[in-house]
Amino acid sequence: MSIAAETIFLDGRGPYPVVRPGSTAELSDLVWEAITRGEAVFPIGGQTLVDYGLPPSQPGLALDMRGLQRLIDYPAADMTVTVEAGLTLGELQRILGEAGQWLPLDAPLSERTTLGGALATNLPGPRRYGYGTWRDYVLGMSVVNDRGELTRSGGRVVKNVAGYDLHKLHIGALGTLGVIVEVTFKVRPLPEARALVCYRCRDDMLAAVLDQLHLTATRPVTMSVVNPRAAALCEPLRGWAEPETALVLIGFEEKRTTVTWQLHQLQQELARCSGVEYLGQWWDEGEVVWQWLADFPLLPSPQVSFRASVLPSQTAYVLKAAKHLGELACVAHAGSGTVYGHWWEVDQNSLLQYLDALRSTAAALSRMQAEHVAAPGRVVVLRCPIAWKTPLLLWGEPATSDWLQRKIKEAFDPQGRFNPGRFPAGW
Known part of the structure; x- marks a missing residue:
């Protein structure tokens, strides 16, 4: 275990001491000891989106996952690979490439982004239209829970149908349900x-x-x-x-x-x-x-960045609305209905007006297709000045599924120790 002299500020809060475990056993001990002391646990990786969400709400310990980068198992003929979550996506692609294979998914800044971080933030990339999402490629996962125990879900083979896919709840959860330690992916041949x-x-x-x-x-x-x-x-x-x-x-x-x-x-x-x-x-x-x-979702230095999620057929209408919202740079992945945007100079009042316009557009489009839409479109702020952060600005009005997410959080982390404060309800 490496206990660095450094500390880190997370979204303006801190400083938090940084610890880099070198094994799963060390990580489990650190999590259990921190929670026993009543401290929070903040997993960090390449720190590409360390300021995503609301600021942390508790003191605690930052776990630098980059000490866990091992290749656990790679039966290339079975087209699966098991790795530790601190490995970067770029390094995994190089390993797979030597066998003529790859993981056909994108993450911003892939040379810095760890696999655990990519799963926790779950930002759709340009290839989602052709290949699917992170959830489609995760076969199994090992996670350290709030008792410091290593839990496993799924398996290491493609034809695994035993049990529930509980590991998929961790994808997009921002590390609020546990610490992702190990992941098994299915992979594909490199295209010619x-x-x-x-x-x-x-x-x-x-x-x-x-x-x-x-x-x-x-x-x-x-x-x-x-x-x-x-x-x-x-x-x-x-x-x-x-x-x-x-x-x-x-x-x-x-x-x-x-x-x-x-x-x-x-x-x-x-x-x-x-x-x-x-x-x-x-x-x-x-x-x-x-x-x-x-890389567009995480271009350097914008003042505000957002992601809008709508039906693919609605993408052009969101872009039309965005034309009137200041000096806005936008890239939309029209096959999946994901729109990313950046403002480099915008004041807080204008930002609130712009976000309200985008959210109103997404809601109106959803109402037009209410019979076919399981959930309305949503606009989420990825980055903005810390002083501006409120649940309403970052996430918009509460979603109808928020109660279910809270129930899942209570079941996985009843004491609220994993990355607390990030989501709208304070968890």
């Missing part, structure tokens, strides 16, 4: 080729073009829309977006002959749409654009 094609689309035709893309005969893995202010932040896209337009990026990953056919087919389909113009395409040299799309 990847290509990204860029079109410029008039704003007034964007909804129609996206509707056409949802009906395409091709199989894109990403379908992203970049507004002009966001395009100016990406070197390969700079200068391509014009006023009253947006860039539409469609990505393919398969065999080279299949990708080539899909590019040709897509061009024929979009040629029938008005207001859309082909700009160019990249093959392997487009990796910088793929990575920029994945």
Whole structure:
């Protein structure tokens, strides 16, 4: 175990002493000792989203998970891998790549983001449209609970159907239910080729073009829309977006002959749409654009960042509303209905008005399709000045499922010691 002389401030609170356990046994002991003393436990990794949510509400101990980076088991022929949660996504991809495999998921700043952090924050990336979410690839998980015990859920094989998938409750829970220690993923073969094609689309035709893309005969893995202010932040896209337009990026990953056919087919389909113009395409040299799309939620130095989640068919309407909300840079993953945005300069009153407009738009769109929508769209603030943080600003009005989340929290962490204070109700 490494007890560093350093301390850390978490969202303006602290300082918290930082401890880096070197084994699961050490981690279990640390958690039990801290909770016995009545202290909170704050798991940290690459610290890419350490300020996500409300500020911590209790004193406690910061657990630096980067001491747990081992490759536990990798039967490549079974296409599964088991690793400790302190390993970064970038390092896992290098390990898998040596066997011609990969985990087809994105996380911002993958060279810093630990797997535990990626699971805890659960930010959808551009490839979600083609491959699914983190929940789709987690087969099993080991977690240290509030008694310092190592609990296991799921397994290490794809055909595992025993028990409940309790481990999936930890995905997106911000470390409030326990400390993720070990994860088993299913993986896929690396695609032979990847290509990204860029079109410029008039704003007034964007909804129609996206509707056409949802009906395409091709199989894109990403379908992203970049507004002009966001395009100016990406070197390969700079200068391509014009006023009253947006860039539409469609990505393919398969065999080279299949990708080539899909590019040709897509061009024929979009040629029938008005207001859309082909700009160019990249093959392997487009990796910088793929990575920029994945990193966009955590671009450096914006004053405020948010994520909106709506139905894919509603994406264009959210972008239309966003046009009138100040100097806003937006990237929308239209295949999954996820919209990310940044303001670099905005005052608190204007921010409240902008968020209210976005949330009202998402709610109105949900009401229009009430018969088909299980949950309304939501707008969540990822980053903003600490002094501005309130439950209403960060999360909006309470969701109808909040009571269920509180019940789960009470069952997993009745004393409220894991990362307390992050969610709206103080847990």
